Amino acid sequence: MNFDLVESPLQPLHSNVACRFASLSVVQWQRAMEALRAVDAAFLSLWGSDDRDRDGCFSIQAAFLLSDEAVVLQHKIADVAAPTYPSIAQLYPAAARMERAVYDLLGIASVTDDPQPDQHEQDQRGWLRHGGWPEAVYPLRRDVDGAQEYPVDSEPYAFVPVEGNGVHEIAVGPVHAGTIEPGHFRFSVVGERVLRLEERLGYTHKGVAKRFESLSQSEAHRLAARISGDSAVAFSWAYCAALEAVTATAVPARATSLRALALEHERMANHLSDLGALGNDAGFAFGLTHFSRLKEDLLRANVEAFAARYLLDYVVPGGIAVDLSDAARSLLAAQYLTLEREVASLRAIYDEHGGLQDRFRDSGRVTPDLAAQLGVIGLVGRASGVERDLRVDHPWSPYDMLSTQLVTENSGDVAARVEVRFDEIFESLRLCQTLIEELPDGPIRGAVPVAEANRFAVGLIEAWRGPVMIALETGADGAIRRCHAHDPSWQNWPALEYAIIDNIVPDFPLINKSFNLSYSGQDG
Amino acid sequence: MLKILSRMIHTGLLTEPQATSVENPTVDALQHELWRTLGRALCLRHVDAGSCNGCELEINALNNPYYNLEGKGIKFVASPRHADLLLVTGPVSVNMEEALRRTYDAVPEPKLVVALGDCGACGGVFGRSYASRGAIANVIPVDHTIAGCPPAPAAILAGILQAISR
Numbered sequence: 001m002n003f004d005l006v007e008s009p010l011q012p013l014h015s016n017v018a019c020r021f022a023s024l025s026v027v028q029w030q031r032a033m034e035a036l037r038a039v040d041a042a043f044l045s046l047w048g049s050d051d052r053d054r055d056g057c058f059s060i061q062a063a064f065l066l067s068d069e070a071v072v073l074q075h076k077i078a079d080v081a082a083p084t085y086p087s088i089a090q091l092y093p094a095a096a097r098m099e100r101a102v103y104d105l106l107g108i109a110s111v112t113d114d115p116q117p118d119q120h121e122q123d124q125r126g127w128l129r130h131g132g133w134p135e136a137v138y139p140l141r142r143d144v145d146g147a148q149e150y151p152v153d154s155e156p157y158a159f160v161p162v163e164g165n166g167v168h169e170i171a172v173g174p175v176h177a178g179t180i181e182p183g184h185f186r187f188s189v190v191g192e193r194v195l196r197l198e199e200r201l202g203y204t205h206k207g208v209a210k211r212f213e214s215l216s217q218s219e220a221h222r223l224a225a226r227i228s229g230d231s232a233v234a235f236s237w238a239y240c241a242a243l244e245a246v247t248a249t250a251v252p253a254r255a256t257s258l259r260a261l262a263l264e265h266e267r268m269a270n271h272l273s274d275l276g277a278l279g280n281d282a283g284f285a286f287g288l289t290h291f292s293r294l295k296e297d298l299l300r301a302n303v304e305a306f307a308a309r310y311l312l313d314y315v316v317p318g319g320i321a322v323d324l325s326d327a328a329r330s331l332l333a334a335q336y337l338t339l340e341r342e343v344a345s346l347r348a349i350y351d352e353h354g355g356l357q358d359r360f361r362d363s364g365r366v367t368p369d370l371a372a373q374l375g376v377i378g379l380v381g382r383a384s385g386v387e388r389d390l391r392v393d394h395p396w397s398p399y400d401m402l403s404t405q406l407v408t409e410n411s412g413d414v415a416a417r418v419e420v421r422f423d424e425i426f427e428s429l430r431l432c433q434t435l436i437e438e439l440p441d442g443p444i445r446g447a448v449p450v451a452e453a454n455r456f457a458v459g460l461i462e463a464w465r466g467p468v469m470i471a472l473e474t475g476a477d478g479a480i481r482r483c484h485a486h487d488p489s490w491q492n493w494p495a496l497e498y499a500i501i502d503n504i505v506p507d508f509p510l511i512n513k514s515f516n517l518s519y520s521g522q523d524g
Numbered sequence: 525m526l527k528i529l530s531r532m533i534h535t536g537l538l539t540e541p542q543a544t545s546v547e548n549p550t551v552d553a554l555q556h557e558l559w560r561t562l563g564r565a566l567c568l569r570h571v572d573a574g575s576c577n578g579c580e581l582e583i584n585a586l587n588n589p590y591y592n593l594e595g596k597g598i599k600f601v602a603s604p605r606h607a608d609l610l611l612v613t614g615p616v617s618v619n620m621e622e623a624l625r626r627t628y629d630a631v632p633e634p635k636l637v638v639a640l641g642d643c644g645a646c647g648g649v650f651g652r653s654y655a656s657r658g659a660i661a662n663v664i665p666v667d668h669t670i671a672g673c674p675p676a677p678a679a680i681l682a683g684i685l686q687a688i689s690r
Contacts, residue, residue, distance in 0.1 A: 132618030132655060139654045146653050152621050174623050177602035179570045179583050182620055203619045204574045207655030223649050229578025229674065273584070286528055292588035293538060299585070309676060310578055349527050520576045523617075 010071065014457035016241035017394040018069040021456070026086060029075040033062070033088050041066050042388055043092035043375050045469055045486035048102040050142045051076075054454070058083040058108050062095075063458070063469060063486070067393060070460060072471070083108045087122065094375040094491040100127035101202075101524075105209065107138035128202040128523065131155040139210055146210035162188035162196050170505065174203045181519035185508075192504040197497045204523040212483035213475075217243055217451060218317055220480055224470060225312040227485045228521030233259070233266045234463030235470070235485065236315040241396070241459035242472040243317050247451045253440040255319030256398045261435045262311050262320075264428040267464035268339075269298050271421040271428075274516050278418055279350065281510040282359035290346055294339060301335050304328045319445030329436050336429050347422050360415035364499040364511030367412050376495045378466015378488040380515055383420045384412035390462035402431055417514040424464075450478040465489065465518065487521030539592040555596045557689050562608070565597035566688065569607035569631065573624045573660065574650075575614030578674040579641040583611065585677045593681075604630040609687065612664075615643040615650040616657040628664040636667045638687045640680065645669035 004010060008028055010020035024032055036043075041064040049059045057076040064071045077083040087110035089096040099110040104126050112122065131154040133139060139146060159169075167190055174182035184200040208227055212220055224239035225232040237259055244251055272295040279287020299309040305328040306314050307321075314321050350356055366376060368385035376386060390396075391404040407423040409416035451474040459470040466488030475481035496515050500508055558566050570583055586593040587600075594600070601607050604627045616624055628637070639660035642648040646669075647658030660666050667690065670683030 128619075130619040132621070137654070144654075148654055149652065149657070150618075150654065152618055154622055174620065175571055175604075175627050179572075179580050179600060181572050181575070181577055181580065182623065203623070204572070204614070204617050205619055205655050206574055206615060206617050206650045207653045208650075210653060210655070211650060226576040226578065226649055226673075229576040230581060232578065273581075286532075289589055290531065290535070292585070293535070293590070296585060296588045296590050310581065310674060312578060312673060345527070345531065349531065352527070518577065520574075523619075 013072055014242070014245035014455065015070065015460065016245055016396040017390065017460050019072065019458055019460075020069060021072045021074070023074045023076060026075060029073065030086050032073055033091050036064050036071070037091045039066065041071070042377055043088075043094060043491075044070070044377075044467065045471075045484070045490070046088065046095050046098040046102065047471065047484040047486075048106040048108045048140075049473070049482050050106060050140065052080055053142055056080065058106065060085045060102065060108060061471065061484075062088065063471070065388065065390075065393070065467065070394065070458065072458060077108065084111045086110070087112050092375055093373070094494060096123060097127050097494070098490060100125065104129040105138060105140035107141070125158060126155070126202075128205045130157075130202060139207065146207060146214065157200055159186045159198050159200070160196070164190075166190050167195065183519050187505060187508075189505055192506065194500050194503055194505060194508070197500045199493055199497060201493065201519060202523050204520045206520075206524070208524045209482075209484060212480050215480055217474065217478045217480060218448070220483065221316055222313060224485065225315070227524065228487055228489075228518040229310065229312065230270055230518065231266065231463040231465060231468060231487070231521065232310060232312040233262045233315055234461045234468045236312070237263065238459035238461040238468050238470040239472065239483075240315055240317050241461065242457040242470045243448065243451065243459075245459070246455045246457035246472065246474060247449050249318055249448045250446050251319055252443045252446055253398075254323075254442045255444045255446070257435050257439050258320050258324055258444065259315055260398050260402075261324075261432055262306060262314050263461070263463075264432050264435070265298065265302060265306075266311065268425050268428045269295055270464045270516075271425050272298065272343075274513065275346075275350075275418065275421055277513050278360075278414070278510065279356065281513050282356050284353065284356050287346070287350065287356075290342075294342055297335065298339070301332060304331055316445070318448040319443070323444045324436075324439070329439070332436055333433070336433055340426065340429050343422070343425055350418070357415065359507070359510060360418055361413055363414040363507050364503060364514060365411070365413045366495050366499050368410055370498060371412065371495065374495050374498065375491055377491045379420055379424070379464065380417065380492045380495060381466065382406075382408045383416035385410045390460055390467050394460065396460070398435070402434060404431065414510060414514040453477075454481065463488070465516070466492070468521075485524065487518050489517040489519075489522040492517050493522060538589040539595065540590050553685065555598070557685055558598065561688055565599065566609060566684075567599060567601045567607045568609050568611050568684075569601055569604045569627075570611045570613070571604075571624060571627050573612055573614040573620045573644075573663075574617030574656065575641065575643065579613040579644075582674045582677055582680060583613070583640070586680060591677050591681070598684075604628075605632065607631050607635070609636040609638060609684070611638050611640055611684075612660045612666075613640045613644055615647050616660060616663045618655055618657060621657060621663055624660075624663055636687050637664060638683060639666045639669045640683070641675060642671055642673045645671050648673065
């Protein structure tokens with residue numbers, strides 16, 4: 001697929017994948033958005049920056065994935081008194097919440113300049129701001145002190161009401177009944193049937209983007225790993241990939257392979273955990289027992305191989321923190337064989353269990369058409385026929401040597417998301433076996449020079465949930481000027497609102513678990 | 525069904541007995557201590573006040589067959605009104621401050637609060653900011669903290685034991 005802009009040619013951008021960049025006028029911005037929609041580009045992320053100190057402008061950026069490259073487009077906003085940009089939510093529905101977040105953090109508003117009579121008005125409700133800081137304060141602006149604290153003045157949130165005979169609302173959260181992250185779900189139901197679900201998120205907003213700006217380039221990978229703890233390897237790798245691209249750091253081959261090994265371990269640990277929880281949510285506690293046992297075995301192998309159960313500080317700028325010993329290498333080889341056998345036997349039990357399949361099949365369906373329309377990505381997308389996986393489409397090192405097999409399903413229900421998880425575990429096991437068999441010798445860390453100021457780079461990694469992105473702008477003397485982190489949960493949370501429609505309330509935990517989206521990753 | 529039974533028999537019992545000490549408690553030691561101090565089972569309520577979700581992964585691990593917390597009568601309950609002990613994770617985000625206070629108020633007296641993980645103990649990498657209040661103790665009274673990022677299940681068990689034996 002060839003994508004280019006006539007008026008403003010795309011320039012190469014530092015990244016671990018093929019990536020290009022262009023700065024566009026407002027008209028070009030709108031045209032480019034339509035052109036990208038026409039070539040079925042996957043919309044990835046939208047974020048703003050305050051560049052008034054540098055060029056007197058605010059800016060808005062959007063990132064897209066094409067079949068052979070990633071594209072980042074920027075529009076500079078000169079009107080700093082009332083900064084606006086053309087909304088892209090009509091073309092890319094997933095952008096709607098990101099536009100609200102950009103406004104909450106920077107006061108840059110999205111506008112539709114040619115509103116149609118049947119078009120919805122722009123959603124003015126706060127997304128990340130729940131009244132924890134004053135409306136007139138935009139914390140990500142460069143002249144706002146991020147350390148300043150404000151008393152909470154919580155504001156009522158106008159959920160969209162559903163009216164009709166017998167309709168009532170069920171309000172759930174932000175504190176949920178289990179060990180789950182906080183968020184609010186507002187169900188409008190008739191009897192047990194869900195007519196509408198509206199999510200309200202942002203509860204775990206911790207000011208990650210502002211926090212990045214107070215860290216140095218050499219320590220920010222620790223914060224990146226904690227954007228969403230279950231995707232720690234992916235986010236810290238994405239950060240390091242961006243930093244290494246901008247500093248032209250040579251990462252040793254051994255470190256690259258071990259990063260991939262850690263990433264696949266993270267994928268398998270999460271998939272195992274989800275498969276157990278999905279069995280449990282469908283009333284099959286046996287599944288939880290056995291999959292949580294296998295997950296624990298994997299975490300204990302992590303201690304041998306990577307010196308930690310969860311790899312929050314494993315990927316570091318220039319390489320990795322701990323080398324893999326030969327003893328751990330043979331232990332892993334044996335463990336992969338056991339895991340493969342055990343998962344295959346449990347899969348047969350899941351497949352043949354009538355009660356379980358009865359709950360899985362047809363529940364929470366996201367059809368391929370709906371998935372394409374909403375821009376669903378990652379694991380949930382692949383269960384609805386969206387054939388995208390960075391490891392396959394944009395293989396960065398060492399995935400360029402691994403020929404990862406794409407796993408997809410078309411039915412888009414809970415059963416499909418279960419099948420994708422099973423298949424991806426087997427594919428990850430194959431990758432892990434190859435990685436440890438062909439593990440290069442050599443050092444595990446390269447020297448990372450201090451990046452020059454005002455350089456821009458993007459790191460893109462396929463986490464277990466989908467593609468995560470770090471967009472890094474360097475400051476002077478090893479500082480970070482701006483760092484935007486994107487979790488694929490942004491795209492997929494809105495799809496959950498559709499998946500639950502016409503299902504019954506008691507199936508929500510099952511459907512929600514089959515998505516297993518990150519609150520912390522979305523809230524930032 | 526035969527496959528399920530066969531799998532159960534071949535797997536056997538995995539719950540681990542370990543050496544007993546306050547520093548390295550086992551579930552059995554914990555249960556004994558609970559029985560001595562409370563005379564009944566302990567009900568925990570977990571609240572995520574803004575965590576990155578790392579600590580939640582290790583809390584969930586407590587219920588796997590190796591640690592088998594619930595099997596010993598130490599259980600996670602669905603409502604703060606049923607809880608003896610509040611296990612709180614995360615730095616407290618400003619958006620969760622009110623919910624955390626209300627959850628704390630809903631736990632009947634006497635109650636214990638354990639702040640779990642480096643963020644809960646001291647604010648962690650997030651610290652204090654426009655969006656984060658840092659440590660749990662900045663918002664509600666905390667009886668005990670468990671360090672770690674995230675703390676391993678054994679450390680969580682040790683922390684709970686220390687909190688109840690105070």
